[in-house]
Amino acid sequence: xxxxxxxxxxxxxxxxxxxxxxxxxxxxxxxxxxxxxxxxxxxxxxxxxxxxxxxxxxxxxxxxxxxxxxxxxxxxxxxxxxxxxxxxxxxxxxxxxxxxxxxxxxxxxxxxxxxxxxxxxxxxxxxxxxxxxxxxxxxxxxxxxxxxxxxxxxxxxxxxxxxxxxxxxxxxxxxxxxxxxxxxxxxxxxxxxxxxxxxxxxxxxxxxxxxxxxxxxxxxxxxxxxxxxxxxxxxxxxxxxxxxxxxxxxxxxxxxxxxxxxxxxxxxxxxxxxxxxxxxxxxxxxxxxxxxxxxxxxxxxxxxxxxxxxxxxxxxxxxxxxxxxxxxxxxxxxxxxxxxxxxxxxxxxxxxxxxxxxxxxxxxx
Amino acid sequence: xxxxxxxxxxxxxxxxxxxxxxxxxxxxxxxxxxxxxxxxxxxxxxxxxxxxxxxxxxxxxxxxxxxxxxxxxxxxxxxxxxxxxxxxxxxxxxxxxxxxxxxxxxxxxxxxxxxxxxxxxxxxxxxxxxxxxxxxxxxxxxxxxxxxxxxxxxxxxxxxxxxxxxxxxxxxxxxxxxxxxxxxxxxxxxxxxxxxxxxxxxxxxxxxxxxxxxxxxxxxxxxxxxxxxxxxxxxxxxxxxxxxxxxxxxxxxxxxxxxxxxxxxxxxxxxxxxxxxxxxxxxxxxxxxxxxxxxxxxxxxxxxxxxxxxxxxxxxxxxxxxxxxxxxxxxxxxxxxxxxxxxxxxxxxxxxxxxxxxxxxxxxxxxxxxxxxxxx
Numbered sequence: 001x002x003x004x005x006x007x008x009x010x011x012x013x014x015x016x017x018x019x020x021x022x023x024x025x026x027x028x029x030x031x032x033x034x035x036x037x038x039x040x041x042x043x044x045x046x047x048x049x050x051x052x053x054x055x056x057x058x059x060x061x062x063x064x065x066x067x068x069x070x071x072x073x074x075x076x077x078x079x080x081x082x083x084x085x086x087x088x089x090x091x092x093x094x095x096x097x098x099x100x101x102x103x104x105x106x107x108x109x110x111x112x113x114x115x116x117x118x119x120x121x122x123x124x125x126x127x128x129x130x131x132x133x134x135x136x137x138x139x140x141x142x143x144x145x146x147x148x149x150x151x152x153x154x155x156x157x158x159x160x161x162x163x164x165x166x167x168x169x170x171x172x173x174x175x176x177x178x179x180x181x182x183x184x185x186x187x188x189x190x191x192x193x194x195x196x197x198x199x200x201x202x203x204x205x206x207x208x209x210x211x212x213x214x215x216x217x218x219x220x221x222x223x224x225x226x227x228x229x230x231x232x233x234x235x236x237x238x239x240x241x242x243x244x245x246x247x248x249x250x251x252x253x254x255x256x257x258x259x260x261x262x263x264x265x266x267x268x269x270x271x272x273x274x275x276x277x278x279x280x281x282x283x284x285x286x287x288x289x290x291x292x293x294x295x296x297x298x299x300x301x302x303x304x305x306x307x308x309x310x311x312x313x314x315x316x317x318x319x320x321x322x323x324x325x326x327x328x329x330x331x332x333x334x335x336x337x338x339x340x341x342x343x344x345x346x347x348x349x350x351x352x353x354x355x356x357x358x359x360x361x362x363x364x365x
Numbered sequence: 366x367x368x369x370x371x372x373x374x375x376x377x378x379x380x381x382x383x384x385x386x387x388x389x390x391x392x393x394x395x396x397x398x399x400x401x402x403x404x405x406x407x408x409x410x411x412x413x414x415x416x417x418x419x420x421x422x423x424x425x426x427x428x429x430x431x432x433x434x435x436x437x438x439x440x441x442x443x444x445x446x447x448x449x450x451x452x453x454x455x456x457x458x459x460x461x462x463x464x465x466x467x468x469x470x471x472x473x474x475x476x477x478x479x480x481x482x483x484x485x486x487x488x489x490x491x492x493x494x495x496x497x498x499x500x501x502x503x504x505x506x507x508x509x510x511x512x513x514x515x516x517x518x519x520x521x522x523x524x525x526x527x528x529x530x531x532x533x534x535x536x537x538x539x540x541x542x543x544x545x546x547x548x549x550x551x552x553x554x555x556x557x558x559x560x561x562x563x564x565x566x567x568x569x570x571x572x573x574x575x576x577x578x579x580x581x582x583x584x585x586x587x588x589x590x591x592x593x594x595x596x597x598x599x600x601x602x603x604x605x606x607x608x609x610x611x612x613x614x615x616x617x618x619x620x621x622x623x624x625x626x627x628x629x630x631x632x633x634x635x636x637x638x639x640x641x642x643x644x645x646x647x648x649x650x651x652x653x654x655x656x657x658x659x660x661x662x663x664x665x666x667x668x669x670x671x672x673x674x675x676x677x678x679x680x681x682x683x684x685x686x687x688x689x690x691x692x693x694x695x696x697x698x699x700x701x702x703x704x705x706x707x708x709x710x711x712x713x714x715x716x717x718x719x720x721x722x723x724x725x726x727x728x729x730x731x732x733x734x735x736x737x738x739x740x741x
Contacts (some may be wrong), residue, residue: 005588070703077701081620081657117619253706306586331658 028112039248043151043322049082051075051116051314052092052255053275055126064106067308068094068097069114071276075115075314086316087149089117092255092273093124093160093175093220098178101135108139120147124220124256125160125192125231130178132167133158144198152214152319155205159194159219159234159254166190174192183228185278191228192221193235202243214249214322217271221256224270226265227283227291232257244268244292258312261329262338264346270294271317271326271338271347279303279311280362298349301333301361390415390547396729398556399592402471403544408486410546417520418670426510426552430498434701435492438464444673444732445548450681453456454492455500461646463637463681466674469667471546474600478663478679480633481653483544490534491636498640498717504534511537514573528676550593550669550729558726559578560593567726574723577716582693586706587665597669597727602650602662605707606698607678609661612647616660619644623652649679661702672725673735686721 029311054072057065079089091111091312104127111119122139123133133143143158148191161167162181167190171177180188209215217223223240226232234240244250250268251281261272282299285289303311318325323340324347330336335349352358390410392402393608416458421427423441425434438452439445445467447453452464462478470476476488492498493734494506501507510534511517518529555575557566567575570695578584588597623645626638639646650659663679677683681691692698694717696709712720 066708070701070705073701078657080617081660083621083624306583306710307705329658 009149022168035240041210041212041214041248041322042149043214043319045318045320046150047084047086047316047318048077048154049086049316050092050253050273051079051089051090051276052122052259052273053094053124053277054107054110055094055097055275055277056107057097057249058100058102058106062110064074065097068277069110071309071312072107072110073113074309074331075276076110078314079117080113080115082132082316086117088120089114090120090218090253091122092218092253093122094126094255094275094277094306095124095140096127098175098182099127099130099135104135104139105193108347120154120156120218122156122218122220122255123158123160125181128158128160130174131179150319152216152322153206153209155202155215157194157198157202157217157219157223157240159221159223160256161195161198162190162192162235174257185286189231191233191235192231194219194223194240195236196365197253199236199239199243202240206243206247211246212248212346214220215244215247215251216319216324217244217250219252219254220362221259222254222270222272223252223268224265225292226257227289227293229286229289230280230283232283241265241268251319251324253317253324258321259298260336260338261297262347263293263296264327269324269340269347271324273315273326274300274313274328274330276312276314285364296348296353298352299350300328300330300360301359302330302338302364307332368534392546395549395594396551396556398551398553398560398594399469399549400472400591400596402549404546404689405484405486411524411544413520414524414540414543415547416544417517417524418540418542419521419528421541422516422544424464425508426497427501427507429502434497435489436500439467439669444468444670444735447675448675450676452498454498454514456496458497459550460495460497461641461643462679465666465721466670468544468548468550469596469669471549472596473664475664478666479639479650479653480602480664481639486535486538489538489541495640507534507537508532513686527548553669553729555726556595559590559595563740568722569718570719571726572723573716574593574719574721577712578718578723581712581716582710582720583706583708588668597667598665600665602659602664603704603707604649604661604663604700604702605678605692606661607663607692608647608680608701608705609698609700612644614649615644619648620651620657620660623648624655627655628678658702663702664705668724669727670729670732672728673732686724687717690717 013211055068056072057068060067077311084133095107122137127136137143144156145154146153148154171180171320180186204253221234222232223234224237225234243267245266248267252268252270253273255273255275257272259272260274263270282293284293310333313328313330315329316327325337325339328336338347339350341348352362390412392404392410394400422435428432433455438447440447446464450463452460452462454460465478471485472610476482476485482488482491490504494501494503511521512529521527521532524540527536541578554566557563579590587599587601587603589595589599627639635652643718645652649658650662651657672686675685677689681688694712695712697703697707
């Protein structure tokens with residue numbers, strides 16, 4: 001078996017010891033204002049919805065985990081109540097827990113309750129690693145694609161790929177591989193990446209897009225590097241960002257982290273969207289490792305552990321002058337809005353950004 | 366320590382409680398198990414005001430045909446409710462909601478099952494002009510009766526220092542609210558057990574029931590019990606799926622048309638609509654907040670005196686306490702907006718009986734001789 005990738009040793013030792021390659025400060029602190037002023041574009045303003053990370057889990061036969069079903073059904077119902085209606089809805093990935101056909105079918109059935117809206121699908125690792133996306137491609141959507149909407153260029157990436165060796169040669173069965181990738185904190189895990197083939201596709205796709213066209217990139221995992229042990233991470237983040245930097249306004253929307261998180265790197269704004277299934281703690285809670293949680297992020301309000309909906313939710317995105325305003329619907333909690341601040345040059349929470357305005361539940365332990 | 370609080374709630378009615386009869390209502394000295402009574406600064410409670418309010422509360426002239434008073438549904442001798450699933454007003458017309466008790470209603474931050482009024486004062490305005498309740502054309506009729514009644518004009522002058530021609534609905538509702546603020550009751554067997562230190566105040570079965578209430582039953586999440594008092598309400602709104610089957614998939618059309626109506630008509634007819642349109646009524650808190658998350662949500666009621674205020678839920682659809690326990694045990698009524706805390710409880714028969722036994726200990730001495738109409 002040939003190794004198509006350069007052998008690197010960070011799979012062995014350096015992950016446990018914390019990233020040996022220092023994460024550039026610019027990824028942690030904000031960096032903005034690089035490059036010249038954005039030019040005017042023809043893009044219109046519009047709104048789309050975003051539902052993600054439902055992790056529908058088959059218990060037995062036609063019995064599925066009620067809690068996770070409940071989250072997705074609630075999001076679909078509230079989406080149907082939205083007025084005015086959004087232009088379309090994005091599904092951010094991890095529709096299923098183990099990528100089983102039963103789980104994906106169950107998810108498609110619930111999502112079919114969405115009234116009169118197109119769904120743009122993004123695959124997550126829980127959907128992918130059982131059969132490497134075969135059922136998804138046959139029944140849900142392409143793994144990566146692009147489309148234009150009202151003057152904005154949308155790119156959907158499969159950002160949860162990983163090294164060939166880990167994918168094809170490491171595990172005795174497909175389900176074993178899936179279960180390994182399903183773990184949050186897995187020393188036997190492998191980092192996500194977009195990969196060279198897809199980056200080349202992206203380069204070609206963007207070649208005909210003008211610099212002033214606003215771009216929205218939809219991926220499951222963050223296209224920057226926050227915390228490697230939990231795969232809040234993209235291995236080739238720098239290369240992907242380099243392809244996006246020449247454009248005036250780039251917005252990356254992702255799921256996977258099940259928490260509110262936002263960042264700005266150059267012209268790229270990164271926004272994490274909530275899960276309908278459950279919240280994750282912020283990586284800083286595992287104090288033994290360094291992490292690169294963007295300093296600008298105001299943490300989501302701590303959830304009431306006794307309420308199965310608190311800490312979950314869905315959202316909608318207003319594209320205004322090519323920048324995103326995110327409306328997080330946080331069930332059983334206070335909704336949050338994150339908007340791009342043109343003066344500051346990065347996203348801010350419209351209510352809680354100033355430390356003086358924080359509330360106690362935004363301190364996490 | 367014994368709490369010798371008792372006060373005159375009306376002309377000759379003494380609240381049964383240990384200790385000598387005290388003259389004045391003291392909001393800072395509530396009955397055992399209750400927190401201080403919230404009283405707004407602009408409407409202090411006095412005996413004279415409460416008496417006036419009680420008279421207004423019982424006066425049938427404040428209705429389209431002279432037959433309906435507040436007390437017609439909120440019957441003082443019946444724990445201030447009417448034993449009906451759905452209230453009936455003028456000409457026997459049915460509304461859409463079960464009559465809530467006035468007892469301890471002062472502890473709610475909002476009034477009505479959907480919280481559409483934010484005080485006892487503002488709540489009192491609506492039923493008077495609702496076509497299926499008192500059926501008056503406008504509040505003017507109320508003021509006409511009052512101004513033409515020597516007894517009332519004398520009392521309004523004494524209480525508010527106001528001349529007959531200057532009496533307004535503000536005065537009227539302040540008096541009614543003041544009366545309602547005196548209708549608090551605690552000192553139930555549960556209160557004596559938990560806050561009074563009386564180990565024998567409730568049965569072993571009820572003690573087990575209290576434990577279930579606070580643990581496996583998950584009741585206390587919404588029906589709160591605090592360290593030094595218990596109102597049994599979190600003053601929040603929850604979707605249990607009660608009444609959802611009446612709307613089902615129509616919910617989207619209902620939400621759309623309600624939004625349209627609200628935009629065009631403002632608040633004008635909301636009170637009437639909610640009590641006449643059985644389907645809109647099921648939208649619950651949404652009709653007030655216009656937040657889709659609130660569709661099908663209703664206010665957590667107090668459980669005090671629950672054994673004598675059957676039937677239960679906002680539509681009176683559960684007849685007995687055991688019916689209620691069974692309802693929760695099966696995880697409420699499934700619907701896409703079911704509250705996150707509602708799930709199957711897997712209670713044993715013994716646990717269900719213990720829970721019911723506990724709920725029966727929430728009856729205050731004042732109502733203990735009422736038929737245990739929920740106690741099956």
